[in-house]
Amino acid sequence: MNKSKLMYLQDIDVVSAYTKISSYDQDSEVKREQIIRTVKQAIQNELTERQRDCLTLYYFGNQTVEEIAQRYHLNRSTVSRHLKSARLRLKRVLQYYLYS
Numbered sequence: 001m002n003k004s005k006l007m008y009l010q011d012i013d014v015v016s017a018y019t020k021i022s023s024y025d026q027d028s029e030v031k032r033e034q035i036i037r038t039v040k041q042a043i044q045n046e047l048t049e050r051q052r053d054c055l056t057l058y059y060f061g062n063q064t065v066e067e068i069a070q071r072y073h074l075n076r077s078t079v080s081r082h083l084k085s086a087r088l089r090l091k092r093v094l095q096y097y098l099y100s
Helices: 003-011 014-019 027-047 047-059 065-072 076-099
Strands: none
Touching: 003 014, 003 047, 003 065, 027 076, 047 076
């Protein structure tokens, strides 16, 4: 994953959530699995279909905003907006999970 994409992931607190787990003991592994499960559930349940598609292609499919825009016949700015909205929704879900 390239550096700019990692910076976006920090925006949704995945990285900070992961770094809260101090060492790899059994409790840490359980917490790690809970965070991963929460992120997966949030992606499936909290995002619109288009947000989910854009997020998945961008972060896990290693496609650029331009490639996603061409695939869905959208403007680059529309894809960027979908990605930003998806990150904000995921951030809210993770903040609720981590700090409640």
